Amino acid sequence: MKNILDAPFVREMCETTANMYRLGWDERNGGNISYLLDEKEVDEYLDTGKVLRSIPLMGVNEVDFDASPLEGKIFIVTGTGKYFKNVEKDPETNLGIVRIGKGGKNVELLWGYRGGGRPTSEFPAHMMSHMARLQVDPENRVVMHSHPTHTLAMNYVHELNEKKFTHTLWEMSTECIVVFPEGVGVLPWMLCGTKTIGEATAEKMKKFRLVVWALHGIYGAGKTMDETFGLIETVEKAAQIYMLTAHLPRVNTIKDEDMVKLAELFGIDYRKDFLDL
Ligand code: 13P
Ligand code: ZN
Numbered sequence: 001m002k003n004i005l006d007a008p009f010v011r012e013m014c015e016t017t018a019n020m021y022r023l024g025w026d027e028r029n030g031g032n033i034s035y036l037l038d039e040k041e042v043d044e045y046l047d048t049g050k051v052l053r054s055i056p057l058m059g060v061n062e063v064d065f066d067a068s069p070l071e072g073k074i075f076i077v078t079g080t081g082k083y084f085k086n087v088e089k090d091p092e093t094n095l096g097i098v099r100i101g102k103g104g105k106n107v108e109l110l111w112g113y114r115g116g117g118r119p120t121s122e123f124p125a126h127m128m129s130h131m132a133r134l135q136v137d138p139e140n141r142v143v144m145h146s147h148p149t150h151t152l153a154m155n156y157v158h159e160l161n162e163k164k165f166t167h168t169l170w171e172m173s174t175e176c177i178v179v180f181p182e183g184v185g186v187l188p189w190m191l192c193g194t195k196t197i198g199e200a201t202a203e204k205m206k207k208f209r210l211v212v213w214a215l216h217g218i219y220g221a222g223k224t225m226d227e228t229f230g231l232i233e234t235v236e237k238a239a240q241i242y243m244l245t246a247h248l249p250r251v252n253t254i255k256d257e258d259m260v261k262l263a264e265l266f267g268i269d270y271r272k273d274f275l276d277l
Helices: 007-022 039-043 124-138 149-157 162-172 195-205 225-245 254-266
Strands: 032-038 053-056 074-078 093-099 106-110 142-148 185-187 210-213 217-222
Touching: 007 032, 007 074, 007 225, 032 124, 053 074, 053 254, 124 142, 124 185, 124 195, 142 225, 149 217, 162 185, 162 225, 195 210, 195 217, 210 225, 217 254
Parallel strands: 185 210
Antiparallel strands: 032 074, 032 142, 053 106, 074 093, 093 106, 142 217, 210 217
16 A cells, blocks of 8 residues: 555645645635545555544535535545644645545545544535536536635625626736636625535536635635646736736726637637626
8 A cells, every 4th residue: 555645636735735825825724625536546545445434514404415426436625624834744634535425414534634623614515516516527626715815805895796806807917818718706705614605606616617705715626736726826816916906097908809819819718798898
């Protein structure tokens, strides 16, 4: 059996959480990541027949929560209350590898959460987002939640309207419409850690890989850790430029006609109704 601490998926979780922490996106225990793993790859590192303990899900009513499409699937997930700052130096305490139990109402711990930890309190929202994204893109693997500073700041001064929010982000950097052509979904402030916010996020995830949780943070989804991180990173950079310029007179801007040219050059399908042409 290979050493789990050398597994590429553990390394990716360590590197990504460390980057997110150093970028100031994930203070204290802010943020969480879940990463759907390939069972055969996990088998090289763990005896998947050995369950350390069974953990009920937080924040959901067992009777009406159904995540059966994910039954038997294995995820590596950040622990609730754990600090991204500490993942790299102690992955076994701050991360866990779990298999989704019957109906998705509990998880079987295969590795990690040393000292009694459990998956992020947002795991129901992650599971529902995985289910929604897998329907649209069977290769989706990662769901990531974060509190990036400028994205959050923008929530306080910009209208929380999907079209307007996306349009402003697209205007802030030439690359934006290419990186997230489908735009950014926006949810109003909602109570986090609940099935309700999970359902609302998953509904948005049918159309978007990025969903802003107003006055809280952002969710991203993608095929790889790089894709997902890159999506949030690009939104955050655009939001930073917006926050650096929002109070100044706007002299120049990327025009909608220019965005069309970009989309055509890269051959991407974008939300045409998010432009004002
Ligand atoms: P967890 O510590 O449960 O992952 O929660 C962090 C967070 O960002 C909640 O939205
Ligand atoms: Zn959060």
